[in-house]
Every structure is written in C-alpha cells, then in structure tokens.
Amino acid sequence: MPITITGFRLPWAMRNHDVNASSRASIPGPADPSVLPAPWPFQAQGEIRGAPAIDYAGNLYVGTTAGQLYRVAPSGTGEVVYAAQAPITTSPALVEAAAVGEGEPPGVGAVYFGGDDGFLRCVDRDGSLLWALTPAQGVPLRSSPAAYRGPGGGLTSVYIGCDDGRLFAVTESSPMSAAMQWEYATAAPLRTSPVLSVDGGSVHVATADGYLHVLDAATGQLRYSR
Amino acid sequence: MSFGPSVHTPAVDYDGTVYVTDEGGFLHAVDRVGQLLWSVHLGVDLYAGPALGLDGTTLVTAGGMLFAVSTAGTVQWSEPLPADRFVHEPAVDSNGVCVVTGSGGTVTGIMTDAGVAGTRVIWQVRPSPGRLTAASMDGHGRIYVGDSAGALHAIDDAPAFQLFAQSDMQQAGNLDVYSLRESYGILDPARTVRVTRASSADRQPATSLDRRVIGYVSHRVTSDDTMVATPRGTREEVMTPPGGAFSATSDETSPAFTPIDDLLGTPKSPHLNEYVAVTSNESGLRRLVFVDLAQPVGSPTAVRPFTPWAAALGVPPALLSQLEPAAVEQSHAAFSPDGRKVAWRAADPSSASGQVWLLWLSSSGWQLVPVGPSYPYNPENPSPVSDEPCFSPDSRWIAVRQGLSLAIYDVASASPPVFTKPPQTADEPFHPSWSPDGTEIAIGVRRGGPRDLHIASGTGFATYVELTGTGDSDEPSYDSFKMPPPRSSASAPTGRCPTRPWRCAGAASTCSTRRTTPSSSPTHYGPPRSWRRC
Numbered sequence: 001m002p003i004t005i006t007g008f009r010l011p012w013a014m015r016n017h018d019v020n021a022s023s024r025a026s027i028p029g030p031a032d033p034s035v036l037p038a039p040w041p042f043q044a045q046g047e048i049r050g051a052p053a054i055d056y057a058g059n060l061y062v063g064t065t066a067g068q069l070y071r072v073a074p075s076g077t078g079e080v081v082y083a084a085q086a087p088i089t090t091s092p093a094l095v096e097a098a099a100v101g102e103g104e105p106p107g108v109g110a111v112y113f114g115g116d117d118g119f120l121r122c123v124d125r126d127g128s129l130l131w132a133l134t135p136a137q138g139v140p141l142r143s144s145p146a147a148y149r150g151p152g153g154g155l156t157s158v159y160i161g162c163d164d165g166r167l168f169a170v171t172e173s174s175p176m177s178a179a180m181q182w183e184y185a186t187a188a189p190l191r192t193s194p195v196l197s198v199d200g201g202s203v204h205v206a207t208a209d210g211y212l213h214v215l216d217a218a219t220g221q222l223r224y225s226r
Numbered sequence: 227m228s229f230g231p232s233v234h235t236p237a238v239d240y241d242g243t244v245y246v247t248d249e250g251g252f253l254h255a256v257d258r259v260g261q262l263l264w265s266v267h268l269g270v271d272l273y274a275g276p277a278l279g280l281d282g283t284t285l286v287t288a289g290g291m292l293f294a295v296s297t298a299g300t301v302q303w304s305e306p307l308p309a310d311r312f313v314h315e316p317a318v319d320s321n322g323v324c325v326v327t328g329s330g331g332t333v334t335g336i337m338t339d340a341g342v343a344g345t346r347v348i349w350q351v352r353p354s355p356g357r358l359t360a361a362s363m364d365g366h367g368r369i370y371v372g373d374s375a376g377a378l379h380a381i382d383d384a385p386a387f388q389l390f391a392q393s394d395m396q397q398a399g400n401l402d403v404y405s406l407r408e409s410y411g412i413l414d415p416a417r418t419v420r421v422t423r424a425s426s427a428d429r430q431p432a433t434s435l436d437r438r439v440i441g442y443v444s445h446r447v448t449s450d451d452t453m454v455a456t457p458r459g460t461r462e463e464v465m466t467p468p469g470g471a472f473s474a475t476s477d478e479t480s481p482a483f484t485p486i487d488d489l490l491g492t493p494k495s496p497h498l499n500e501y502v503a504v505t506s507n508e509s510g511l512r513r514l515v516f517v518d519l520a521q522p523v524g525s526p527t528a529v530r531p532f533t534p535w536a537a538a539l540g541v542p543p544a545l546l547s548q549l550e551p552a553a554v555e556q557s558h559a560a561f562s563p564d565g566r567k568v569a570w571r572a573a574d575p576s577s578a579s580g581q582v583w584l585l586w587l588s589s590s591g592w593q594l595v596p597v598g599p600s601y602p603y604n605p606e607n608p609s610p611v612s613d614e615p616c617f618s619p620d621s622r623w624i625a626v627r628q629g630l631s632l633a634i635y636d637v638a639s640a641s642p643p644v645f646t647k648p649p650q651t652a653d654e655p656f657h658p659s660w661s662p663d664g665t666e667i668a669i670g671v672r673r674g675g676p677r678d679l680h681i682a683s684g685t686g687f688a689t690y691v692e693l694t695g696t697g698d699s700d701e702p703s704y705d706s707f708k709m710p711p712p713r714s715s716a717s718a719p720t721g722r723c724p725t726r727p728w729r730c731a732g733a734a735s736t737c738s739t740r741r742t743t744p745s746s747s748p749t750h751y752g753p754p755r756s757w758r759r760c
Contacts, residue, residue: 008436008491011365016277016315020238023277025363026491028437028457029319029335030383032417033369035353041377048372051314051360056489058364062372072378074364091359105489192235192275197242197258204244206233206275212246214260224260226228 012054014093015144019196039076044068050091050144055125056105063088063113069127081127086117089140090193093147095156097125109149110175112158114141120160120170122178131178135168144193148200148217157181157217159203161190167205167213169220182220186213229254234275235315237284243297245276245284253286253295264299273313279338280322280461287312287326292336292346305346308332314360319367320438321456323348327358327371333381339460353379365489367437386414387661389668390431390440390457391679393699396420401427401698403442405457405705410666411681411691421459433457433705434483434500435563436491440703441465441481441502450477452504452517457705465502465517471529476508480558480614484516485565494565496539496587501530503559503568512555514570532556536585545585545594558614562621567637569615569624573603582615582626584637597624597635598643616658616667625658625667625687632658632669634687646687648680655680659702668693670700 008026009018016023046066053061058074065087072078090113097109108125115121118137122130143161155172162168165188169181188208195204202223203215214223230250237245242258251272255263269289277285282297287307294302310328317325322339331354336346356374361381363369369381386407393404395418402424407417422428424444432441441454446464451472455462465481468474484501485494493500501516508515509531516535521528530538533546541549550556553576560569566587573580580603586593601613615626624635631647632655648655648671655669656677667687670677676698681691693699 008365008489012362016235016237016275016360017317017362020240021235021275021315022237022239022318023315023360024279024318024320025367026320026438027363027365027367028321029323029325029363029367029369030349030381031419031458032349033335033351033381033383035351036380036382040380041353041373044372044376044378046376047374048359048376048378049374050372051362052370052372052378054362054364054370056365058366058368060362060364060370060378062378064376066376070378074366074368074380076380078378102487102490102492102495192233195236195238195244197238198240202242202258204236204238206236206246208232210228210231210233210248212229212233212236212244212256214244226256226260226262 010053010055010094010096011058012052013095014053014146015051015091015193016195019146019148019200020198021193021195036076042070042072042076042078044070044078046087049089053092053094053111055094055108056096057107059108059125061092061094061108061111063090063092063115065089067115069111069113069123071125071127082121082123082129084113084115084117084119084121086115086119087140088113088115089142090114090144093145093158095147095149110147110156112145112147112156114143114145114160116140116142118162120145120158120168122158122172130176131172133170133178133180135162135166135180135183136164139164142189142191146194146196146203148196150200157200159194159196159217161192161194161205163189163191165190165207167194167203167215169203169217184213184215184220184222186211234273237276237278237315239278239282245278247272247275247286247288249273251288253284253293255284255297255299266295266299266301268293268295268301271311273311275315277316277318277324279318279324281339283338285316285318285324285338287316292316292324292326292338294338303346305336307336308334308347308350314358317361317363317369319363321458322460325361325363325369327361329357331355331358331373333358333361333369333371337458339456339458351381353377353381385409386417387666388705389659389679389693390421390433390703390705391668391670391694391699392427392429392431392442392701393694393696395694395696395699398697400425401429403428403431403440403459404699406679406693408681408693410683411693413693419458421457422455422462423459428453430480430701431703432481432483432502433703435486436488437705438491439483440705441483443479443481448474450479452478452481452502454481454502454519463523465519465523466504466506467524470524470526471515472506472508476506478504478506478515479512480505482559482561485561485563497565498538501535503561505557511553512557513550514556514559539587541585541592545592548594549585560615560617560624562617563619564621567617567621569597569617569626571613571615575603578603580613582613582624584624586637597637598626598628598633601628614657616660618660619662619664623660625660627655627658630654632667632682632687644686646682648690655682657701659704661704668702668704670702 046064069082092113097107145160230248232249272288310330354373359372582597666683679693
C-alpha cells in the first residue's frame with residue numbers, strides 16, 4: 001500500500017473527522033501518551049457528549065448539555081463563546097475561512113451545531129451568531145451536522161438529522177444567511193449523522209429501523225434505500 | 227430489504243463504498259449504486275459505526291474486540307480490548323494507531339498496521355471514570371476526549387525531542403534505525419525504539435517535516451535503496467526500486483525530504499511537489515536525483531535529475547548550467563525549512579576537492595554560492611559522507627563539518643563562521659542535525675572507532691553531551707515531535723545565536739530565532755509552527 005501524501009485539511013472538522021466519516025487523522029498520534037495534568041482537564045458545565053471539533057490552531061469547539069458552546073485553546077484555557085439555552089449533545093462541524101498565505105493557519109470560517117431546541121446554528125469563530133434555522137421548533141437535533149464546502153471555497157451546505165425522522169439540507173446563500181434546501185423523511189428518529197461521499201455529491205443516512213438511505217446531495221432525491 | 231436493527235453512522239470510502247454496522251452485529255459493505263457487496267458477522271454488542279483504517283481495512287468494535295475487516299469482507303484480525311463498553315467510532319492516526327474510547331473511561335491505542343507480533347494494544351490511559359466521547363485528534367497528534375462530567379481531557383506524549391538515528395545498539399554489526407527520545411542531552415532509554423529490524427543495514431534516517439514519514443537507506447537485495455516508511459517502520463516501501471529509473475545494482479543514499487508546510491501538509495514554495503532527494507550512482511556518477519512522492523513508485527516520471535528539477539523551480543539557465551558540472555559528484559541535499567534553500571556536497575575526484583554549495587531563492591532571485599572553503603576529498607572513498615550540511619530551523623544558519631570542527635555559517639551575511647568542536651581534539655563531528663527549537667545540534671562523534679551521538683548546545687554550541695554510549699550510533703535526524711519546555715534561564719542555552727552578539731543587517735536587536743508559541747501555553751507544544759526572523 002503506497003504511502004500517500006495529501007494536504008492536511010482541518011485536523012478534526014466534525015464528528016468522525018470529515019464529511020465521509022473516515023475517523024482518520026492525517027498525522028501521527030502520540031506514541032506513549034499520558035493524560036496531561038493541570039491545566040487539563042478543562043472543566044465545562046454540563047455533560048460533554050459529542051467529540052470536539054478542532055481547528056488548525058488547535059482550538060477545540062465543544063458543546064455541552066448545559067447549552068453552551070466552548071472554545072478551548074491547546075493551552076487548556078477556554079471560554080463559552082455561545083450560550084444556546086438548550087442542550088447541545090452532538091459534535092459541532094467546522095469549515096475553514098478563506099485561504100491564507102503559506103505557513104499561515106487558516107482560521108475557522110463558521111461553526112455549525114444543532115441543539116435540543118430544534119435550532120441549527122451557525123456562529124463565527126468567536127461565537128457571534130451568523131444565522132439560525134429550525135426545521136421543527138422544539139424537536140431536538142441530536143444528529144451531528146455534516147458541513148460541506150466544495151473545493152475552492154464557495155458556499156457551505158449543512159446536513160443534519162432531526163428527532164422527528166427528517167433529514168435536512170441547508171445551504172448558505174451568504175455567510176450571514178441560509179435556507180432549507182430540501183428535506184427527506186425517514187420512519188425513525190435520526191440520531192446518527194449524515195455522511196457524504198468524498199465529492200460531496202451524495203448523502204448517506206442510517207436509521208434506527210435498519211435502513212440506509214442514499215440521496216442526491218443537491219436535490220435530496222433518493223438514489224437508493226436498503 | 228433492510229439491515230439489522232439500529233444502523234449506526236456509516237463511513238464512505240474514496241471509491242464510494244459505504245460501510246455500515248448494525249446492532250445485530252454485522253458490518254455491511256454497499257457499493258456506490260446500492261449493491262450489497264458483503265456482510266460479515268462480528269459478534270454481539272456492536273454499538274458504533276466503522277472507521278476507515280489504513281490499507282483499506284475497516285475497523286469496528288464489537289463484543290469487547292476490535293475487528294479489522296478487509297475490503298473483501300474477511301476478518302483480518304481481531305484484538306481483545308480492555309474491559310469497557312464501546313459506543314463510539316474509533317479514531318485512526320496516520321500510523322494506523324486506532325484510538326478507542328469506552329463508556330468506562332478508558333482510552334486505548336491499538337496498532338492496526340501490518341507486521342505486528344503479539345498484542346496490538348500499545349497504550350492505555352483512563353482519564354475519567356465517566357462515559358467518554360469519541361476521540362478527536364488535533365494537528366499535532368494530540369488526542370482529546372470529553373466526559374459525562376463536563377471535563378475535556380488532553381492525552382499526549384510527554385514533551386521531548388524525538389531523534390531518529392542509525393545504530394547497532396541491540397544487534398551489534400547490523401545497523402538499524404532507532405527512535406530515541408531526549409531532552410537537552412538527557413536520553414530516555416525506556417523510550418528508545420528499534421524502528422527497523424531487517425537483517426541488512428538500515429541507515430541514514432531522515433524525517434519529513436510533517437512527521438508523517440521517515441526515509442532511510444537499506445541494502446535489501448542487490449543494492450542500496452531508499453526506503454520510505456511510517457515513523458514506526460511499518461508500511462515500508464522502496465522508493466528507488468530496480469526498473470524504471472534505477473537498475474538492480476544502482477546505489478541510492480542520503481535521503482532528504484523537501485519541506486512541507488507543517489500546517490497545511492502541502493509542499494512549500496517554490497517546490498511543486500513533495501520530493502525525497504537521494505544520491506544515486508545510476509548515471510555513472512553519484513548525483514542528486516529527486517523522487518516525486520506523489521507519483522507511483524517505480525514510475526520513470528517520478529524521478530528527476532537535479533538540473534530539470536531546479537529548472538521547474540524557476541532557477542535561471544545561467545545557474546542551471548553550474549549545478550551539475552561534468553565529472554563532479556554530489557551527495558546529500560539539505561533543505562531549509564522555509565523551502566527556499568538547498569545545500570549539498572559536491573566533490574571533484576580529479577582535483578580531490580569537495581565543496582558545499584547553496585542554491586538560494588533570495589529576495590533578489592536565485593543565487594548559487596559556495597559555503598565555506600573547499601575541503602580535501604578522497605576519490606578512493608566511495609561514500610564521502612563526512613561533510614553533510616544542515617539548516618537551522620529558521621533557515622538562516624548552515625552547520626557543516628569542517629575538519630575536526632563543526633562550522634556554523636550565517637547564510638545571509640559574509641560573516642566568518644563560528645567553529646565548535648568536541649572536547650577531544652581527535653574527535654570529529656559528523657552529520658549535524660539541528661533540533662526543531664534551534665537550541666541544540668545532534669551529531670555523531672567518532673572517538674577513535676565507532677561513533678556515538680552527542681548533543682551540542684550552549685553558547686556557540688560548545689557544550690557537548692554524549693547521548694549514546696552504545697557504539698556505532700550516527701546520522702541523527704530530528705522529528706519535530708513535542709518539544710520540551712525551555713530550560714530555566716540559569717541554564718538556558720544561547721546556542722540559537724551561535725556566537726558573540728550577532729546582529730542582523732538593519733536590525734537593532736540581537737538576532738534571535740524564536741518559535742511563536744502562545745504565551746499562555748504552559749509547555750512547548752508540537753512542531754514549530756512558524757519562526758520569526760530578524
């Protein structure tokens with residue numbers, strides 16, 4: 001098996017690392033690690049149920065059941081950047097900001113996360129709300145969002161499942177606004193995460209009643225279900 | 227037809243194959259048009275989706291085991307996990323180490339790559355008694371997990387330098403590549419790992435800037451060839467195989483990687499691709515050639531001689547014509563971390579003289595300049611390996627052996643070099659390698675017979691500490707790794723400015739090279755992200 005050389009992309013952009021849920025990092029992990037002492041662990045309020053998303057600078061974005069989105073620096077210091085007032089039980093998804101010069105870390109363009117109040121929110125790296133949408137207010141979003149931005153930048157599409165069984169596709173029309181693009185109804189609460197093909201062309205969602213649905217990412221049209 | 231109850235989050239491979247698990251204990255593979263390729267039953271207690279391992283394997287936890295399933299749907303191996311309940315997808319690093327987190331608070335590292343004998347569990351920690359999230363990994367390879375009490379835990383190696391070197395410390399008479407961990411000349415023997423185990427000599431290790439691969443030279447069949455492998459020595463691959471650009475008897479030595487942006491993983495300008503430079507005798511002379519790591523191994527198009535490689539970088543014809551004079555041999559390329567300089571040794575057997583050269587993309591364009599005086603070169607010696615240049619992490623200084631000393635040149639000025647030499651005048655320093663924080667230089671020192679690794683640090687790099695006393699350890703190469711915290715001011719080396727106050731032209735302050743580290747960071751952390759220059 002050849003050793004392939006590829007760019008890094010965001011170190012851990014969302015649940016399971018990337019839109020195709022490879023769970024595979026681009027770099028070596030520790031060889032003989034230990035749990036780091038103070039100032040670690042960073043203590044947040046509530047439970048952490050979703051794995052953190054991580055940007056190039058090593059900042060962690062993590063939500064809690066107390067409804068807060070934290071940004072934690074690799075030094076172990078952190079802060080609440082957004083208070084959602086409703087539990088966040090899944091991993092946020094990051095997209096990077098526009099390309100920068102060589103040797104400069106791309107920043108985070110946007111952070112997407114769902115809450116138990118039914119809102120999918122988009123905030124900037126400092127937690128300022130860019131937009132919020134609710135496909136069904138009050139129906140929890142307990143599926144980690146998958147955020148896809150095509151090669152060369154452009155507008156982001158976000159896919160997320162809802163406890164009422166619907167899968168939603170949201171597309172940004174600008175960094176400050178987004179609209180529901182399509183929805184697809186399944187028969188069971190959707191708490192797994194949507195997973196995209198590497199090219200972003202299809203969305204895969206698995207359901208608690210044992211089905212795999214594969215949809216066209218642009219239109220929501222069913223390609224197959226089994 | 228549906229799968230079993232409760233299908234978990236799937237994973238999609240590059241070819242569109244979808245891997246899904248269900249709580250009936252099955253892993254299924256479905257092709258891109260929805261055709262079921264295979265299903266394999268892994269056992270009960272399957273609560274999470276798969277991760278995509280190296281070599282196309284799929285990794286799934288089920289029934290207290292980690293399973294590796296091939297693309298054909300057969301279980302390649304399974305490994306018992308420490309007692310816990312696993313409800314999250316594993317994470318996998320670029321070495322193939324799989325990280326699984328449990329509901330009982332355990333985090334376990336399992337080596338999934340081929341060639342593992344015995345247990346695959348290589349480490350385990352328990353950051354919390356509570357339920358953990360899945361693991362995430364940052365750009366330095368540090369692992370983070372959250373828990374049900376709201377704590378976010380960091381799991382990482384202790385800060386230290388990681389140094390690759392050739393040695394026969396565990397099998398006398400057979401050089402192998404070892405990975406050592408040290409902090410300012412203090413070796414941690416418990417963290418010394420034999421990376422290669424071939425019966426042939428493995429030597430001259432080199433590390434890529436992004437820590438993802440190492441290169442070394444090995445005589446496996448009929449000639450010396452350059453190998454590339456993971457830093458654990460797995461997934462070894464011959465980069466200069468016979469056929470294509472290299473014959474069965476060609477020798478390749480002295481690998482060096484072109485620099486990569488250690489944030490983005492892309493080649494640094496002006497390099498178009500990532501290359502490993504090696505010295506090959508295929509043309510009849512030992513000459514530098516550049517193997518494109520993005521091309522298929524063995525492909526003739528993957529290999530470029532020095533001149534066309536430099537031409538692609540934009541080096542003007544007037545300089546190109548001087549890169550490979552007739553009958554002049556070359557060995558060992560050193561690349562500056564900023565991507566804008568390459569230094570190499572050139573030797574003319576007819577005049578028995580050698581010279582270190584620097585090709586430099588300066589602000590005024592490409593320059594070709596000699597570094598230091600020429601030196602006697604013995605054409606009878608088939609491997610003139612004693613004068614390898616290396617760059618400081620800020621790309622400003624070149625260290626190269628000169629006689630019995632190590633000479634340190636400022637490439638930006640015509641200042642006289644700083645000389646440093648081991649305490650015994652008969653000792654010679656070989657193969658310098660500059661640490662990622664700039665404070666120390668690892669070298670091989672010959673004390674009569676075999677060589678051992680030493681660390682030179684302090685003012686003018688004049689303080690030498692013996693690192694290995696095991697005999698025949700040489701050719702150090704730093705991995706950026708997790709750098710140790712700076713020493714206290716009382717003992718802080720000033721080696722990064724290697725002489726009396728060096729001042730940069732036009733700058734009022736004393737020259738220094740500093741890694742930009744967040745001031746709130748309690749320790750140095752990860753590879754150097756960027757370097758300030760005077």
